[in-house]
Amino acid sequence: MKFVSIVMESKSDYSVMSECSETLKKFGVPYELVISSAHRSLERTMQYVKESEAKGAQVYIAASGMAAHLAGALAAATSKPVLGVPMESGALKGEDALLSTVMMTAGMPVGTLAIGKSGAVNAAYLAIQIMALQDDELRVKLQEDRISKAKKVELDSSEIETIL
Numbered sequence: 001m002k003f004v005s006i007v008m009e010s011k012s013d014y015s016v017m018s019e020c021s022e023t024l025k026k027f028g029v030p031y032e033l034v035i036s037s038a039h040r041s042l043e044r045t046m047q048y049v050k051e052s053e054a055k056g057a058q059v060y061i062a063a064s065g066m067a068a069h070l071a072g073a074l075a076a077a078t079s080k081p082v083l084g085v086p087m088e089s090g091a092l093k094g095e096d097a098l099l100s101t102v103m104m105t106a107g108m109p110v111g112t113l114a115i116g117k118s119g120a121v122n123a124a125y126l127a128i129q130i131m132a133l134q135d136d137e138l139r140v141k142l143q144e145d146r147i148s149k150a151k152k153v154e155l156d157s158s159e160i161e162t163i164l
């Protein structure tokens, strides 16, 4: 079965990354969510990539704070797309994680999202867009989502607009 893999470096990242898994759930995209660390459990992380690829993982989403090397480690271990979500943790509040995730060497990309919850949601959306390249039903769901967002803007405006 094709699915999205979400890997977090710590349980403390879950309150943010649940936004990512909830978004995938909303679109009916199967996902697997695990905790594995680049430094604290490197072997487990490498083993997980092998096993999850064999099971059908199509896209990896890595969530990591501070010296955030998880997304890079996943990118080194797989040629599937890897998306990185910097966590807002530690003294530098995610700026350290953002830079360590985004500054990959040429040819070894990590698609890096914004720090925190909006990055977690957008990682799910990007993963869905990647899955939708091979899935017409999913593409329709994405189009419907865009339409409902546009309608919401109109509705919000109609409630408060004062156009002369």
Ligand SMILES: Nc1c(C(=O)O)ncn1[C@@H]1O[C@H](COP(=O)(O)O)[C@@H](O)[C@H]1O
Binding pocket: 008, 009, 010, 011, 012, 013, 037, 038, 039, 040, 041, 063, 064, 065, 066, 067, 068, 069, 087, 089
């Ligand atoms: N950067 C790493 C590593 C690692 O590099 O192995 N393990 C956890 N983390 C990140 O540190 C923050 C605090 O983690 P803890 O709450 O476990 O101390 C989290 O945002 C995690 O992603």
